[in-house]
Amino acid sequence: MTKPTWKNPVVKWIDHRLPIFTFIDHSAIQHPTPRNLNYFWNFGSLLGFILVVMIASGIILSMNYTANASLAFDSVERIMRDVNYGWLIRYVHMNGASMFFIVVYLHIFRGLYYGSYKQPRELLWIIGILIFLTMMATAFLGYVLPWGQMSFWGATVITNLFSVIPFFGDTIVTWLWSGFSVDNPTLNKFFSLHYLLPFIIFGLVFIHLWALHTHGSNNPTGIDVKGDKDEIPFHPYYTVKDAFGLGFFLVIFLGFVFFAPNFFGEPDNYIEANPLVTPPHIVPEWYFLPYYAILRAVPDNFIDVWGWLPVIIPAKTAGVICMFASILLLAALPWLDTSKVRSANYRPTYFWLYWIFLINTIILGFVGAKPAEGAWLLIGRLSTLYYFLHLLVLIPLVGRFEKTKPLPDSISSSVISVSTKDEEPANA
């Protein structure tokens, strides 16, 4: 990489004192990137874009929103009806949250398939999980703000989870609520935190990128870059590819905003919060459903089943522990996965485990939407069991016994043989 020389005197003057242009040139223009990244590598920049959209639309919404239990619901409806293009901004923000999670799940499952979490990208992965957790907290807090029935009852259920913390549980819940139930002070607090957390995400994203640019992107072969032939500059190749991906994404995103804006929502949230009326089914937003299923999967007779456990853990506590563990365990994945080969393309056994794990997670999502009873509960329990079996047993074992396929000599040799085959018809 060469150090750029700046012709524009103003740019030159600034860059000499604060090398911001050199920084941009290094990290977004010249940044050497593996030449074989497929479209699954589009989601990182897409997530950055969505974060900016969410912050921008959120700031505008907050100018018209009132964080008061008796005014919040109507203030959102005023945005929908009387603020110029308020409906557009609000629907963008609302559907943007769902899009954020769809894309982040694709991003995470990309990492799982291609082993992007492995040495030397462990910290990159862990920071990613921190971003994901902060996103979840932000989404939960934001869902409370319109003060509909699901806002209120979702907040009640989720905040109650913290009551299982030993000794301090009830104190913590009272502190979260700023009172003795979800009420006006809770709404105020959640609004404040909902405004704060996105900026923390923004900071974490910078650290995520810093770590990413230290060793560069992983790639579909999972092998390391071996020379200049393996890499191409980020601009124009990946800027244009990301731009195309962004256009494609916007068609889908705005398709929902304009033509099915309430597709991801719960009708109950168009009923104003009422502490005296519990909705027949309290369900979280779709992106929390797999965790909700894990939470509810733990049997009530947990102590009987595990009677020999020296520590007595009530079912609710165990459920909460399982739910948080299901995410936190992912942070240990770089060490749980014992295979030296990154990409599932060269790991015949892991390939199948990966797809089973993905399907299992989707099943958990289904189960989360159903009442916790009968067959659904049983499926939820088996799926929960498999989720942990995959992470704690299968992943460590398969790396030890799997016979991996031979890896290509280099990234360029792997692409060039493929790409000539692909492009022959176009040339003919």
Next chain:
Amino acid sequence: MLRHKFIIFFAAATISGFFSNVVNSAGVAVKPGEEAWTTNGVFGSFDRKQLKRGWQVYNEVCAGCHSIRLIYYRNLAEMGFSPNEIKKIAGSVEVPAGPNEDGETHKDDEPIMRPGKAFDRVVSPYANKIAARVANGGALPPDLSLMTKARINGANYVHALLTGFKEAPSGFKLSDGMHYNPYYPGGQIAMAAPLSAEAVEYSDGTKATVEQMSKDVTAFLIWTAEPELEERKRLGIKVIFFLIIFTAMLFAVKRQIWSRLK
């Protein structure tokens, strides 16, 4: 637009078909049938004549018990009422006038009233929720402003409910003061069948059958819930049309730039 429809459908089916919470409320109710609302689909729009008829049904029948508190008289202009008509409609009701120049809000224990204006909310039938319950045997008639968004399959549900009243099947235990309606969760609802043939007289000559009135008032409620619907879909068509072309161009540019690599 076919492509756009396809993308929506595809995205919808794959991503959320999986997760969309097939919520079934506690008492499993009969699924409402699909009606062809003018607002359906990508090109959906309001039928203003129908909205006016729907407003008439709301005003003459539903408004006896149900409020639409998110709607102001001025909003009626969006349905095609002229400023003069709105003045007349709003002026036909009385609203509390607030303190007069002497600071009084009441005279002889009666609140001082003034005629309604375009900027007033459509007046609610009851002063408060308790008064509403007292007048309705303990049941609270819900506000209808957002009804078609606040129920699963909202518009179809409202229409099915309004036209779905019938005799309870033998063996069905109907509680006191309740009415049988298979579309309502649990099968019994405090509201009696609100519509009967010729309950209103349409000025445009449309025959006021129960089916017709129900459709009209439901269309009206789609408008109260989503007054932006028409503007949203019209803008959406332009935006998506632009984006598809723009994205196709980006794809061509991408192909060209990447063809430099060989």
